[in-house]
Amino acid sequence: MMERELSGTDLCLIMSNGVVDREAYQSLYYLYQPIIGVKALGLYQTFWSEMIPGKTKSQYISHAELGTLLGFSVDEFKEELFKLEGIGLIRTFEAKQAAYRYVYQIRVPLAPNTFLNDGVLSSLLFYRVGEIRFRALQNRFRTDPLPKNVVDRTVRFDQVFDVKAGLASAHQPKSYAKQERAAYEFDYSFDLEEMKRQTDRFLPRSFYTKSIDHLLLKLAYVTQSNEALMAELLNARFRHEAYLPMTDSEKQERCKQMMLSAKQKLSREKKAKVAVLEEVEVGELSETETMEGTHPKHYVAKLRKVKALSERDEELIQQLIIDYEMSSGIVNAAYYYALVIKKDNRFSKNFLLSIVDDWKQKGYVTAAEALAKTKEQDELISKKQDQKQERSRQTVGGRRGRSNATGPNPKWLQEEKEKQQQYEATKKADFEAEVPDDEEMERILRELKGK
Numbered sequence: 001m002m003e004r005e006l007s008g009t010d011l012c013l014i015m016s017n018g019v020v021d022r023e024a025y026q027s028l029y030y031l032y033q034p035i036i037g038v039k040a041l042g043l044y045q046t047f048w049s050e051m052i053p054g055k056t057k058s059q060y061i062s063h064a065e066l067g068t069l070l071g072f073s074v075d076e077f078k079e080e081l082f083k084l085e086g087i088g089l090i091r092t093f094e095a096k097q098a099a100y101r102y103v104y105q106i107r108v109p110l111a112p113n114t115f116l117n118d119g120v121l122s123s124l125l126f127y128r129v130g131e132i133r134f135r136a137l138q139n140r141f142r143t144d145p146l147p148k149n150v151v152d153r154t155v156r157f158d159q160v161f162d163v164k165a166g167l168a169s170a171h172q173p174k175s176y177a178k179q180e181r182a183a184y185e186f187d188y189s190f191d192l193e194e195m196k197r198q199t200d201r202f203l204p205r206s207f208y209t210k211s212i213d214h215l216l217l218k219l220a221y222v223t224q225s226n227e228a229l230m231a232e233l234l235n236a237r238f239r240h241e242a243y244l245p246m247t248d249s250e251k252q253e254r255c256k257q258m259m260l261s262a263k264q265k266l267s268r269e270k271k272a273k274v275a276v277l278e279e280v281e282v283g284e285l286s287e288t289e290t291m292e293g294t295h296p297k298h299y300v301a302k303l304r305k306v307k308a309l310s311e312r313d314e315e316l317i318q319q320l321i322i323d324y325e326m327s328s329g330i331v332n333a334a335y336y337y338a339l340v341i342k343k344d345n346r347f348s349k350n351f352l353l354s355i356v357d358d359w360k361q362k363g364y365v366t367a368a369e370a371l372a373k374t375k376e377q378d379e380l381i382s383k384k385q386d387q388k389q390e391r392s393r394q395t396v397g398g399r400r401g402r403s404n405a406t407g408p409n410p411k412w413l414q415e416e417k418e419k420q421q422q423y424e425a426t427k428k429a430d431f432e433a434e435v436p437d438d439e440e441m442e443r444i445l446r447e448l449k450g451k
Helices: 022-049 063-070 074-087 112-117 119-141 163-171 179-185 192-199 210-223 227-238 248-260 263-279 288-293 296-304 311-323 328-341 349-362 367-401 411-434 438-450
Strands: 011-016 090-094 102-106
Touching: 022 063, 022 074, 022 102, 022 112, 022 119, 063 074, 074 090, 112 119, 192 210, 192 227, 210 227, 210 248, 210 311, 227 248, 248 311, 288 328, 288 367, 296 311, 296 328, 311 328, 311 349, 328 349, 328 367, 349 367
Parallel strands: 011 102
Antiparallel strands: 090 102
16 A cells, blocks of 8 residues: 555545536446445545535545544545545645645546446456456446448438538638638548547547537647547547536537647657648748638748747637637738737737737738738827827927917906016115115225225
């Protein structure tokens, strides 16, 4: 048994990564319990009972309180906890510089089919319950196969839906959906069916929905991934979660994160693509035709004069195409406007997003339209600023040299001015009267010399 320091006074926080449904309870009682025992199962259920209603976490609770609920000592608590960790029902994290010491993440049990298809878990269950009980459990959770001598008549996705037009409208708002732009916005050579066949071993077909298909096509276009690589990433990310209850929005978010965090798996692809980036012919970067007809990864790489895009640029391009639903031409034009026209050397992400958001609200369709309208707007703003500065200069200059430009002074002001002038004249006369003249000055000097 691995050593870990546990104290009854340690505070812990309990969190969950999902919701236990009826199928998960079936797995717990029939498949997990024979392996971990009733004590460990009781600890697992106690963890769940501590969750705040409507939340995915608990209040702070100590090991001593949990042990009291179950009648466990600290050693018994540790032993049963390790069983839950070992089988994958609990993940334990040690917190640093926090009010609590441990975080226990409750994991949703594997679906029965996934559990029984796992070589290690199914072998351990077979050893614990014996062959007869194991076969009975297999029969209990076995799905009936299709009858023999049947032919699959299901039509393919592209036979029912207009892939180019349909996906283009899903990729963009209606104002952006133009048929002539669809040729380069997506890589329509990406074969969804081929990718799905490569994931059949791990993922059920029910995992895929229309929205997931659309998203995977977009991600394949943005990252320039082929069917084999996309299938490898999906298998690695969802093989243990495909049977868990997940909404489409949760699947979509995890697919996006999967592509952003797949640096190691994409590295060997990138090494081959760095050379390809150098070979891709990119026209004059200032031409709107180049912006419209070039993939953002190639265009931005040439614009930045680099061989491979940074992780920040890759994430930004994915966000603009997937979340903002912008076309390649608009994305390239936004980069050109920020880096060349505005010369944003530090390249603020918020500045770029504000540009795209403004263009989207104004309904700009092409790169040429967006840049032309924005140029007109910038010129108008610059003209207004110049006029404002000119008015400010005229106002300040006028105040300096202004005399009676506004008309004659009021009567009371003139009277006050005359009184002030008379007072100054009187003071001057008195002062001059007190100053001795030349004769008086000579007399004074003679008296001083005589002394």
